[in-house]
Amino acid sequence: MNLFLIAGEASGDALGAALMAGLKHLVPGVRFEGVGGPLMEAEGVESRFPMEELSVMGLMEVLPKYRHLKRRIRETAEAVAASRPDALITIDSPDFTLRVARAARALWPELRTVHYVAPSVWAWRPGRAAKMAPIIDHVLALLPFEPPYMEAAGMTCDFVGHPVAAMPVASSQEAHAFRARHGIAPDAPLALCLPGSRKGEVSRLGPRFGAALELVAREVPGLAVAIPTVRGVAAMVREMTAAWTPRPIVVEGAERPAAYAAANVALAASGTVSLELAAHAVPMVIGYDFNPVSRFILRRIVRHDTVTLVNLVSDTRAVPEFLGERCNPEALAGAVRRLFKDPAARTEQQAAMALTMDRLGRGGEPPGHRAARSVLRAIGGEGRSA
Structure with missing residues (x-):
């Protein structure tokens, strides 16, 4: 199994690394490529460019970097289409990752897509879920009240727990x-x-x-x-x-x-x-x-x-x-x-x-493993049962 993952900031890097660890546990030999930070690199992604290039937020903050980001979107989408992965997994940073998903699916319509972190449609811009639906098949939600919003827009969605609930707490x-x-x-x-x-x-x-x-x-x-x-x-x-x-x-x-x-x-x-x-x-x-x-x-x-x-x-x-x-x-x-x-x-x-x-799931199965199981169910992958 080959998966293409894209994260754009530190929190996404942590989510991606935990997901990768869960996938490696369930599917020995799984291969990864894409864009990530040091945690994802430690799990096996050789990032195509430094993830920090994508760590911008806010309308005016993005504008000065628009041309560069647009080029990265095109390059990354072309890499996804050339790779023909079993799935593209985009992790948060929707201004970049969802544009890549849209461009990659245009190049290769059979591409299966998973987005990790549901957009906060309960807080603002409720139309975002409907805009995601044509390009995202499945969503991994961090918050327990999010799946109904995604399902109403036409995507499948699982609440997989928040990784913070499983983070080590210092003594x-x-x-x-x-x-x-x-x-x-x-x-x-x-x-x-x-x-x-x-x-x-x-x-x-x-x-x-x-x-x-x-x-x-x-x-x-x-x-x-x-x-x-x-x-x-x-x-x-x-x-x-x-x-x-x-x-x-x-x-x-x-x-x-x-x-x-x-x-x-x-x-x-x-x-x-x-x-x-x-x-x-x-x-x-x-x-x-x-x-x-x-x-x-x-x-x-x-x-x-x-x-x-x-x-x-x-x-x-x-x-x-x-x-x-x-x-x-x-x-x-x-x-x-x-x-x-x-x-x-x-x-x-x-x-x-x-x-x-x-x-958020404290005391349960680690969210990265829950997310990995959800990904495998969504794309029809086979993983071991324990």
Whole structure:
């Protein structure tokens, strides 16, 4: 069996790697090609170009790279058609991956397609599901309430669980070791700063988050700050934060879980990271903003009063979020300070986080294996039963 996979950012790379591991378990000898990051490369994909080229978000952010992305879409679609894989599996990043799927199917109409991560049609742009249906056969959903939206549009869809529900959670010993390694006292207040995994997010949110934490530090003596980040933006984060007060510790890769476990609170961009924090029961404040043009458009099409996944899955509004104009240092700082000083606010969040993890499949079969079984059912592949 030969599968062509495409991921466009760090979260998709993690999903793809877990799926590949599940497929290798069920179908020994399966072969992979496509586009991915370091995790997918470790599982066997030789990426056709650096995945970080695709890590852009927002209408105005994409425009300067449009010609380059269009060329990559054409090149990737041609590679899919030439490869004749058993299936094309596109992973999130729909602005790129679904365009590849459309172009590849135009070149080879028999192509079978699977898309991993259902579009958030319950939140905004409900027509996206209908637009996907002509080019996507099957969808792997991360959230339990998503399959009916996809099925109504004419695709098959399985809820396969969210990978965060199966992620390793660092122990208290690892948390203590993290603090000792970075010179943070066991009882010192520690805030995580997570301004995103894309360069546009980091440049837009990073300065606001840094200014907010500087305000927090004035009222929380001894505050330490750590920034868990990813390969594609690590150098940018280090340069940007060199003059921050307090100066943060920048950590990558294997240290991320220990940083979560060691933290008291977090200030984070909206996205999957909120679930990573929830898995470690870290109380959080969410902030996010686009450029003004994207903000203007999105304000008119968003259908929910929250974008934070913990709030949505738990059906609460426990996690405070500050979007658009409200994502400013003063507002963010006030919410972070409250988490340091109000035990009831922390307890409310942690209850919502526990419910979220249970609903996302904590304790069940690993989502990567569930996703692999779903793919094999959808494309008629044969895998061993255990």
